[in-house]
Amino acid sequence: MPRQQPPAPRSATRPVRRRSYDQFCAAARALDSVGDRWTLLIVRELLAGPRRYTDLHADLPGVSTDVLASRLKDMEQGGLAVRRKLPPPAAASVYELTGRGRDLLPVLAALADWGAPALAERRPTDAVRAHWFALPLLRALAGVGRRGVLEVRLDEGVFHLRTGRPSAEARSDAALDGTVSDAVSDAVYGDGPADRPDARITLDAELCLRLGRGVVTFAEAVGEGLIQVSGESPLATELRGG
Known part of the structure; x- marks a missing residue:
C-alpha cells in the first residue's frame, strides 16, 4: 500500500479581503496591511531570507497551519511577499519579502525597542530562537560603516547578520537608478552560521x-x-575599535 502523504496546508483561496479601517490616515492604511495577528512576526522571519512554509511554521510556535497559510496569502495579495519555486534539485517553494516588505525592518526595530522593557523576565512558557535577538543587535550596530557578514554566537544558538546596510531611502534611490546590488537585496539577517563570515562575536542574550x-x-x-x-x-x- 503506497505511503500516504501528509496533508498540505489549506490554501487560502479566497478573494482579496476588503476589511479595512476605512480611514484616510497613513497609520490606518499600514494597519490594514500588517495589523493582523502574526503578520509582523512572519515579516520578522522572512527578514532572514527566503523560507519554506514548514520552516516558518517551526519558527512561529503557536500559529496554526490555517492561520499561517491565510496570512501568507494576504501578504502576497498585499505586495509584501512573494512565493517562488526553488530550482532543482531543491524542488521546494519558498516565501520571501518584496522590497516593500523589507522596508518594514525599521518598523519592527522600533516595535522591538518599545517592547524591550517587557523582557525583564523570561517566562517558562516563552519560546526562543537565537535570530530573534538580531533586531536589538542591529540597532546597536547601526553606526558600523563596514559592510560584511557578522556571525553571532549566543547560548541560545547561532545567527548571522549584515552590517553597513544602506537605509531604506538609499535602497529606493538605487532601485530607481537601476543600481541595486546583491549586497543591497540580501537578507538582513539569517538563522544559523554564515558560510563565510567576515567576523564572529560571542556574547549572551541579555x-x-x-x-x-x-x-x-x-x-x-x-x-x-x-x-x-x-x-x-x-x-x-572596526568592531574591536581599531
Missing part, C-alpha cells in the same frame, strides 16, 4: 537586549570583555 536598549554601547561591551570579537577582516578590526 547583553543583546541591553545593547538594543542603549544601556551599554557595543564599544563599551567590547572594552569590558563582555563581547569577544574574532576575525582579521576590516569589519572585525
